[in-house]
Structures are given as structure tokens and as C-alpha cells.
């Protein structure tokens with residue numbers, strides 16, 4: 001028996017080891033650890049990658065989303081539309097500014113927010129639509145931007161899982177007025193610790209976020225606003241610059257692995273494989289399948305030492321943290337069904353054909369029993 005983890009950094013990190021060590025050494029020898037050249041360089045590079053005028057490095061993805069909403073003066077009494085099927089961080093960012101998350105069900109095929117259900121959720125208090133490019137697939141951004149324009153709402157993308165994905169050829173994280181992303185180690189572009197960024201084409205917003213992430217201060221010891229310490233440090237910024245050079249190559253590898261899964265797992269049991277919208281691309285942060293026997297399949301794989309995970313077992317509206325919102329079971333049946341049936345299979349850049357085959361064989365064996 002062999003062990004297939006859910007995620008294995010080794011192939012990526014083997015490739016970049018000497019560049020990472022070099023970058024660390026540069027920071028170590030420069031004795032400059034926060035707000036320096038490495039951050040400045042990474043911000044330029046990430047803006048170029050993400051096709052936005054500005055990118056502001058911050059402490060993590062949650063803080064990036066929080067700062068994005070804060071920069072738009074979203075506050076108590078405001079409503080922000082989010083998918084019911086997302087990681088809790090999207091909703092938490094809304095709570096941090098005192099606003100209320102309003103959940104909208106996902107499309108049953110792409111699992112991303114269903115644009116045709118957004119208008120029903122809009123009220124006089126709605127200020128923002130926050131699409132999440134979940135699992136790495138771009139949301140239907142054209143429809144979402146059209147609705148936002150019609151109702152004069154801001155769009156703030158949660159691009160934590162979709163570095164490099166596109167809709168109609170336009171890269172995610174460049175649609176909204178201001179957007180947040182995460183460089184948590186397991187994300188497609190990951191630091192070696194916590195990190196994130198805000199992306200925008202708006203100079204005023206960029207300046208405001210640059211100030212807010214650094215104690216609300218532009219000039220040292222002069223504070224214009226009540227800000228935060230949400231900075232991205234030099235060591236992580238340097239590591240991210242190294243990894244950014246490889247992201248396109250690593251995305252291609254993720255797509256190839258997804259293709260192999262797609263081919264090997266079709267017509268097995270009741271499995272439903274990922275479907276990509278015609279105008280969208282998918283960068284496969286996660287390769288997520290669906291089955292009614294998800295829990296027993298997951299246990300079977302676990303016995304075979306294959307790491308499969310659930311993203312996510314409890315949707316935000318049913319989390320204890322959000323009991324104050326007063327939701328109950330069946331309020332968002334599509335998201336709840338996904339939570340009960342989704343399973344994320346192992347995927348990482350450098351995962352071999354052999355490893356993918358082994359996972360597929362075991363899944364096939366499970367359904368043959």
C-alpha cells in the first residue's frame with residue numbers, strides 16, 4: 001500500500017529550494033523585515049500577473065477581504081451578498097465591518113453563486129456582491145457585473161482559490177472595484193506562512209488600503225485613520241516572488257491532473273465530476289467530486305491511506321458562529337446538499353500520473369465492492 005497525501009509540497013519546493021534560500025538570505029542580510037524592497041517588488045509583479053494597476057500585500061486573505069470592504073465604507077446596516085457555499089472567511093470579512101452576509105445559493109453545476117438568484121436577494125440595504133471563485137473556477141462574472149451595474153452595487157471578488165482563472169478571457173481578481181486574495185500555503189499561489197493581497201485599479205482605494213494595513217498611517221507616526229497592522233512581511237513577499245514565477249506552469253500541471261481524473265473517473269458509481277462553464281476557466285485549487293456515499297467513500301480511501309477532504313462540511317449559515325443570523329437547516333438546501341456530498345481528491349503540482357491512477361483505481365474498487 002502506498003500513501004497519497006491530500007497535498008504534497010515536495011515537488012514544488014524541491015524545484016525552488018535554492019531560490020527560496022537565496023531570497024531568505026537577502027532579507028536576513030539586509031536586516032529589513034517589514035515594508036521594504038521585497039514587498040514593493042512582489043506588489044509590482046502580482047499587479048502585472050493579475051492585470052490590475054495596484055496590488056497591496058497584506059497579512060492574509062481574510063484581512064484582504066476585510067480591508068476591501070472597509071475601503072468602500074461598508075458598515076453596520078449594510079448587506080453584502082455572498083454564496084451560501086463558501087469558506088467561512090468570506091462571511092467573516094463582512095461581519096468584521098459590521099455588515100450582514102446575505103447568502104445566495106450556488107449553481108448546481110458549477111457550485112459557484114447562481115447569478116439568476118442574486119436579484120431576489122437585493123434590498124435597499126444591499127451594497128456589495130461578493131462572488132467567490134470556489135475551488136478555482138471563475139464565477140459567471142459577466143452576469144454578476146451586469147446585475148451590480150443595474151442596482152449600483154460594488155463587486156468585491158474573493159479570489160483566494162482562483163489565482164489565474166478567467167471568465168471570458170479576463171482574469172479573476174480584476175473584475176471588482178476592489179478584490180481580496182489569499183496566499184495561505186495550500187492555495188495555488190502560497191507563501192510559507194500567512195499572506196494575502198488586495199487588488200484594484202482604483203488609485204484612491206489603493207492608497208486607502210495601503211494606509212489602513214499600516215496603522216492608518218502614510219507618514220511614520222502620523223495617523224490619518226484608525227488602521228490595522230495587516231502588513232505582508234519581507235520574508236513572505238520574497239518567497240511569493242519566487243513562487244509567482246512558477247504559477248502558470250503549476251496551473252498547467254493542476255489542469256493536466258484534473259483531466260486525468262476526469263477521464264479515469266467517468267461513469268464510475270454515482271460520481272459527479274467537476275463541470276466548467278463554457279466561458280470560464282478552472283485552475284483546480286481543488287478537484288471536487290460529488291457522491292451520495294461520500295462519507296463511506298472517504299473512509300474507504302482513508303483506509304487505503306489516500307487523503308481526501310471535505311470543502312466544506314458545514315456551510316456558513318449553519319455554523320454556530322452565525323447562530324445569531326437565525327438560519328436553520330434547509331434554508332439553503334443546495335449548499336447543504338453540497339456539504340453532504342462533496343469530496344476533494346488529492347491534487348498538487350508535481351503529482352504523478354501514477355499517483356492519480358492509484359487514487360482512481362481505489363475509487364473504482366470502492367464502487368465495485
Ligand SMILES: *Cc1c(COP(=O)(O)O)cnc(C)c1O
Pocket residue numbers: 060061062063086087089090132158160161181182183184194195196
Ligand atoms: C483561504 C480562503 C480565504 C481566507 O484566506 P486566509 O489567508 O486563510 O485568511 C478566504 N476565502 C476563501 C474562499 C478561501 O479559500
